[in-house]
Amino acid sequence: MTDSILEVTDLSVEFATYGGRVKAVRGVSFDVKAGETLAIVGESGCGKSVTVQSLMGIIPMPPGEITGGVAKLNGKDILGLTSKEANEFRGVKIGMIFQDPMTSLNPTMTIGDQIAETLMVHRGMGKKDAFDRAVELLDKTKISEAAKRAKQYPFEFSGGMLQRAMIAQSLACNPSLLIADEPTTALDVTIQAQILELMSELQRTENMSIILITHDLAVVARMADRVAVMYAGQIVESGTVDEIFYESAHPYTLGLRAAMPSNKTTREKKLTPILGSPPDLFHPPTGCGYFARCPYAMKSCEKMLPPECLLTAESNHQSRCWLQHPDAPEVQELFQPARTQEEAPDAG
Amino acid sequence: MLAYTFKRLLAGVVTVWFIATATFIAMHSVPGDPLMNDKAVTAEIRANLEKKYGLDKSGPEQYLIFMSNMLRGDFGISFTQQNRKVNDIIRDHFPVSATLGLLAVFFAAIGGIVWGALTAIYRNRLPDIIIMFLVILGISVPSFVFAALGQLSLVKINQLLGSSVIPVAGWGTFGHMLVPSLVLGLGTMALLTRLMRSSMLEVVNEDYIKTAKAKGLSPIRIFFKHQLRNAILPVLTVLGPQIAAITTGGFVVELVFAIPGLGRYFVQAVQQLDYTVIMGTTVFYGAFLVFMVILVDIIYGFVDPRVRLQ
């Protein structure tokens, strides 16, 4: 096993709202190894952003609260730090880019100044040097006429250009990890491809790891080395990209795949949406989070939370489902994703 | 930015022309005239006076004369103050009103921004609750009440100190200006505080603040470099119209504090239907306000690149 640069164990995050406590993240564990891309995939609201933002210490607190867990970056704890302590790794060892580049940059500051700011704060560079370096960084992210562009404001950039600028900014201090929270969701399809291309290229040249958050399995297939599938605040399945796509184990992953368009989608193989909706995170189920929508649900699933089960002894492919529990009877047809939804209990 | 400024100035000139015309029409449709005194004037004297002031001519003719004089910067002679030129009245008293007004705007803007920022920092805690209570007072209590209270407290302070350290009324030194301008700016300050507070709270939730945190900037740097500047923008946009509000409110404060500003003459002129003074001061005030609003817009352009560069 290669070294992990980030290890997250049993992270739990809650939000105190007027309606009660939202249990947004419920015991999430994963690790990121040097140079790899970990994709975190799951439908909207399942806690992907909250997971990574609590690692960065940028969820609003209150109402947010990290109620449990440990996260270690290169062996050092990063949860529950003061902002001064956290700023030793934020922007330095971990860079972050967000979903909507249009609103993620300060509208009243030039792009160059915003990138330079990171360098001035963390590297103690002078204004002039930092700005020159900012131009180089913009150049590196393939923004043409970088020197001119650096003097412009965000409103003078297109969405794709802004995301490039965000990437340039996040790379300023050569981080070992880039967290990209749905970096292409707000962009046109063609621009999406360019940004993903840029990210994989920079990953190679800069030799960094990436946590790529997405709800798009096509993006996962293209970018990821390993995948964590999230559902209702928990990771329900994790493994290499091949394991997740070709040996999908968890019924939710199967559902996601059945709902994903592919080249093979023909008249006889229709897209199958997952019926129902995710559970209420104010009162998350005590048993399996996917119970209400699961076509394979058993009686024991409702009350008992399945543990994370290793699927084979030699791989690191895990699934949080009673079907994969060592005590469960052998279920052969499990690896055939074509199971339909008709057998699902009524989710409503 | 240059083209933008030029366009604004041009629009300003049109606005002033509009104000002048509207004032002219209004003056001429008000019943009564300045020569209709309690003392009966013989028809002969009346005819002479009308001739002197050009009132014997037709409306359009009078309008043309009024406009051409105004373009030359001549507002004519007062009807009620013997042979006093309107220009002289403005020259003697406008600087006083302008100083009072601008000082009030200055206090209101600084106060609004500082208090607003503080309430946002201390959201829902004691300082916020106290300031927001005062804000409601500031918005709902009319300025003449504050003027009287301000004057009263000056009297008390002087009594306590045993000498008149701060003058209670009149004009001349900064001591004279301090309390009246604070009083005059109070309502606007309260309004701006409220605006600044909500603007700050909005900006805090902006994505770019999250970006700034993820970049590893210190909270102080984020506050000043990313939050404050963006939060001030909406406050600046209402500053122009607020200057107008402050200047109009100035008449009352000038009266209470016996400040020899233009306001008193304006009110007097209205009561006595002193045509030339009313029209002269209205147009002059109008031009001044239009110019101030343009100035604020230009300043706004410097803070907001989206305006400056378009």
Ligand SMILES: Nc1ncnc2c1ncn2[C@@H]1O[C@H](COP(=O)(O)OP(=O)(O)O)[C@@H](O)[C@H]1O
């Ligand atoms: N500031 C907040 N206050 C209350 N609830 C929040 C807050 N931020 C996120 N949540 C809740 O946490 C859950 C997970 O959100 P998020 O991580 O943004 O989902 P996603 O997987 O789409 O990124 C959602 O149910 C959301 O309502």
Ligand code: SF4
């Ligand atoms: S534990 Fe039960 S309900 Fe949950 S996914 Fe597995 S089979 Fe379905």
Ligand SMILES: [Mg+2]
């Ligand atoms: Mg999200």
